[in-house]
Amino acid sequence: MSDVRVRFAPSPTGALHIGGLRTALYNYLFARRHEGTMVLRIEDTDQARFVPGTEAYIKESLAWIGIRLDEGPDEGGPYGPYRQSERKPLYRQYALDLVEKGHAYYAFDTPEELQAMRDSLTAAGVTQPQYNSVTRTRMRNSLTLPPDEVNRLLESDVPHVIRLKVPRKEEIRLNDLIRGWVLVHSAQIDDKVLMKSDGMPTYHLANVVDDHLMKISHVIRGEEWLPSAPLHVLLYRYLGWEEAMPQFAHLPLLLKPDGNGKLSKRDADQMGFPIFPLDWTDPATGEKAMGFREAGYLPEALVNFLAFLGWNPGTEQELFTLDDLVGSFSLERINKAGARFDIQKAQWYNQQYLRRKSPEVLASYLLESLAGEGIDCPHEKAVAIAGLMQDRVTFPYEIWEQGKYFFRAPDTYDEKVAAKRWNEDAVRVIAAFSEALGNDNPADAAAIKATLEATASQQGVNPGKIMQALRLAVTGTAGGPDLMMIMEIIGTKEVQSRISNALKTLKVKAA
RNA sequence: GCUCCGUUCGUCUAGGGGUUAGGACACCAGAUUUUCAUUCUGGCAACACGGGUUCGAUUCCCGUACGGAGUACCA
Numbered sequence: 002m003s004d005v006r007v008r009f010a011p012s013p014t015g016a017l018h019i020g021g022l023r024t025a026l027y028n029y030l031f032a033r034r035h036e037g038t039m040v041l042r043i044e045d046t047d048q049a050r051f052v053p054g055t056e057a058y059i060k061e062s063l064a065w066i067g068i069r070l071d072e073g074p075d076e077g078g079p080y081g082p083y084r085q086s087e088r089k090p091l092y093r094q095y096a097l098d099l100v101e102k103g104h105a106y107y108a109f110d111t112p113e114e115l116q117a118m119r120d121s122l123t124a125a126g127v128t129q130p131q132y133n134s135v136t137r138t139r140m141r142n143s144l145t146l147p148p149d150e151v152n153r154l155l156e157s158d159v160p161h162v163i164r165l166k167v168p169r170k171e172e173i174r175l176n177d178l179i180r181g182w183v184l185v186h187s188a189q190i191d192d193k194v195l196m197k198s199d200g201m202p203t204y205h206l207a208n209v210v211d212d213h214l215m216k217i218s219h220v221i222r223g224e225e226w227l228p229s230a231p232l233h234v235l236l237y238r239y240l241g242w243e244e245a246m247p248q249f250a251h252l253p254l255l256l257k258p259d260g261n262g263k264l265s266k267r268d269a270d271q272m273g274f275p276i277f278p279l280d281w282t283d284p285a286t287g288e289k290a291m292g293f294r295e296a297g298y299l300p301e302a303l304v305n306f307l308a309f310l311g312w313n314p315g316t317e318q319e320l321f322t323l324d325d326l327v328g329s330f331s332l333e334r335i336n337k338a339g340a341r342f343d344i345q346k347a348q349w350y351n352q353q354y355l356r357r358k359s360p361e362v363l364a365s366y367l368l369e370s371l372a373g374e375g376i377d378c379p380h381e382k383a384v385a386i387a388g389l390m391q392d393r394v395t396f397p398y399e400i401w402e403q404g405k406y407f408f409r410a411p412d413t414y415d416e417k418v419a420a421k422r423w424n425e426d427a428v429r430v431i432a433a434f435s436e437a438l439g440n441d442n443p444a445d446a447a448a449i450k451a452t453l454e455a456t457a458s459q460q461g462v463n464p465g466k467i468m469q470a471l472r473l474a475v476t477g478t479a480g481g482p483d484l485m486m487i488m489e490i491i492g493t494k495e496v497q498s499r500i501s502n503a504l505k506t507l508k509v510k511a512a
Numbered sequence: 513g514c515u516c517c518g519u520u521c522g523u524c525u526a527g528g529g530g531u532u533a534g535g536a537c538a539c540c541a542g543a544u545u546u547u548c549a550u551u552c553u554g555g556c557a558a559c560a561c562g563g564g565u566u567c568g569a570u571u572c573c574c575g576u577a578c579g580g581a582g583u584a585c586c587a
């Protein structure tokens with residue numbers, strides 16, 4: 002193990018978004034690439050937004066795409082606990098330390114008072130009304146109140162927060178691994194709340210404290226955090242940890258497939274693709290959302306697709322397994338600009354990986370579909386069908402969807418093909434062919450083909466001329482794998498029955 | 513509004529002071545397949561704009577436009 006330690010730190014406020022999954026993936030790839038440690042930390046400091054079940058959902062999602070955790074709530078580890086709610090007692094001392102050093106202060110303002118402050122600033126034409134080095138002098142805090150009044154308030158448990166005392170004029174620099182030097186003036190940063198009145202830390206404090214305590218070496222997170230990164234630098238500095246501060250890498254965002262803005266569940270719903278890795282039912286609303294897994298996406302395809310949304314190896318290789326990615330991944334090759342989410346590319350990856358599965362694995366998908374339909378099927382037959390369908394499908398369930406005729410006689414016929422191909426020659430040859438198949442003789446594709454060719458030539462018709470009509474009679478559709486193989490699999494007796502049915506049902510095209 | 517970040521084919525991207533600006537997805541066409549799909553071959557298609565710097569800029573710098581994020585006792 003190297004000293005590379007990264008963490009994925011979601012907050013359990015709902016299903017893990019696909020963008021979050023990519024963040025987790027990049028963290029994981031970086032950790033493995035450098036033989037480092039991958040930590041899962043649950044950032045559940047917001048009790049109001051907590052949604053039960055999400056922690057388990059997150060873990061299952063990570064496991065599904067192959068992310069193995071080294072430390073976390075379940076795995077344990079030397080820096081636990083790994084849920085911030087369980088670390089609650091820990092944070093206050095750091096906030097108090099900051100107060101003592103003069104870098105933070107108590108604030109007793111009520112929500113109403115804060116709102117009044119913002120309103121009056123807005124009315125006075127201030128575009129960015131915030132609690133900062135200027136306005137704090139007019140508020141009720143330990144900077145403005147006499148010390149004994151402050152003590153009295155604290156001792157009588159008056160609700161209060163602890164705020165960071167952001168300096169008035171200071172240039173804050175940070176060297177982001179993806180973006181280079183980022184400069185922000187402290188005047189832009191407000192006096193952020195560090196400890197909430199419910200005794201919980203805010204994200205900023207908890208995050209910095211935990212990253213330090215857990216010896217995180219690289220903070221790899223979404224770009225939405227870039228504006229508050231300078232604040233975090235300030236915290237490291239005032240806590241005396243700047244020397245050991247982790248390196249930052251802010252990832253580009255995932256954008257809507259078309260139009261503007263970042264990818265949302267709404268877009269996904271509208272365009273008919275998932276946005277969550279797994280099926281998810283919102284416990285509050287009961288609203289259900291389909292996951293990539295349930296929609297038929299293979300984890301290796303999703304991983305490959307996600308990895309390439311914002312990163313690429315610099316070669317022309319497109320297909321990368323998780324292990325391949327581990328071997329080539331580097332933060333330097335991550336893009337700066339946001340990436341539009343193109344589901345067609347994801348589908349292409351799915352097709353590629355599906356094609357690389359063994360027929361046995363594909364057969365198990367088919368058997369699963371069949372079980373849902375209440376259809377029994379010998380394993381061997383499923384393997385044969387899967388092999389035939391392998392190059393023709395994008396999703397596992399399509400083996401069943403597109404191959405129903407292996408199990409059920411057609412109840413409708415493609416009208417276009419019927420109109421075009423179901424002619425007198427076809428009817429004559431097909432009827433004769435059915436007869437020539439004999440009584441319940443098992444036959445392989447080659448034998449069936451020979452029978453068909455013999456029958457056709459007897460009737461003086463080129464077999465190619467009637468092939469489509471025969472396919473129509475047997476499958477009801479115009480396309481599909483080799484017809485002889487289909488007939489072998491469904492058996493000659495069934496073929497005869499389907500032909501007889503078609504002869505009765507379909508009308509011969511007028512001459 | 514303000515701050516920060518960004519901008520190469522429709523999309524994901526490679527590249528980078530002098531290139532026929534490369535690949536992939538999608539799309540179109542041809543070949544193969546008795547069909548459909550696959551596969552193969554080919555095609556369409558991009559450096560946001562304006563100023564600099566330079567012999568030369570898509571590449572470096574500045575501005576503009578456009579896009580994104582942030583601006584909570586949410587993360």
